Amino acid sequence: MSIALRKRFLAGELLLGTMLTVPSGTVAEILADAGFDWLFVDAEHGPFEAAELERVLQTVSRRVPCLVRVPACEEVPIKRALDLGAAGIIVPQVNTAEQAHRVVQYSRYPPHGARGVGIARAHGYGLEFQPYVASANEQTLVIVQAENIRAVENIEAIAAVPRVDGVLIGPYDLSASMGLMGQIDHPDVVAAIQRVTDVCRRSGLHLGIFGVTPASIRPYYEKGYTLLVSGVDTIVLGQGMRAVLAEMKQ
Incomplete structure (x- = not known):
């Protein structure tokens, strides 16, 4: 686990990441070597079983922090991802303060939560148990996603939950929840994102967002978002190979 990532995030540093959806240590290593500040390991939509997630973290987590x-x-x-050695978690579809509170409980050891105690990779397979438990609450980055109109409506209460470190907006799911699938530039979607932005700024929470292309996240960088993720491994591979084939045909 990297203490530097949470410290850098809370200090407001710009952190650039990309998304890993293929459960492959090889792909993870290629992304890690590219020089990103962190990797977004997608065990929500990606086909990650526990052993595959462990393999990816074993391959790269000591080189680049993985959320x-x-x-x-x-x-x-939540417990499994952290026990396997993730630097932190991103929790999807957190739409109420009660859900945000549960996230904190599941991800923090007592007295700041109720995270289950076990022995796994994060604990040095038992050999580093005490040092890990003593520092985990300080080191673990906890991010909740605002990606539903319900989260937008409840954002003041969500932002007030102690020990939530930040909010990452999911613009595509948000647009879908508003009946505007994929229309992330629609005025209503833009207004919803702006509401989350304003509330989190007032609450002192740092913000992140995903965009398929770097151009799509540039406006949020200009608004002060610091946890930025762009690019998806499968899309980049597919687009790159199509470009290679098109050039070969010429």
């Missing part, structure tokens, strides 16, 4: 997007706001996937 794992867990499948749901549930105890077992």
Whole structure:
């Protein structure tokens, strides 16, 4: 686990990441070597089983911090991702303060939460148990996603939950929840994102966002967003190979 990532995030540093959806240590290593500040490991939509997630983290987590997007706001996937050595978690579809509170409980050890205690890779397979437990609450980055209109409506209460470190906006799911699938530039979607932005700024929470292309996230960088993720491994591979084939045909 990297203490530097949470410290850098809370200090407001710009952190550039990309998304890993293929459960492959080889792909993870290629992305890590590219020089990103962090990797977004998508265990929500990506086909990651526990052993595959462990393999990816074993391959790259000591070289580049990995934030794992867990499948749901549930105890077992949150606990498992952290026990396997993720630098932190991204939790999807956090739409209420009660859900945000559960995220904190599942991801922090007592007295700041109720994270289950076990022995796994993060604990040095038991050999570093005490040092890990003593520092985990300080080191673990906890990000909730605002990606539903309900989250926008409840954002003041969500932002007030102690020990939530930041909010990452999911513009595509948000647009879908508003009946505007994929229309992330629609005025209503833009207004919803701006509401989250304004509330989080007032609450002192740093913000992140995903965009398929760097151009799509540039406006949010200009608004002060610091946890930025762009590019998806499968899309980049597909587009790159299409470009190669097109050039070969010429």
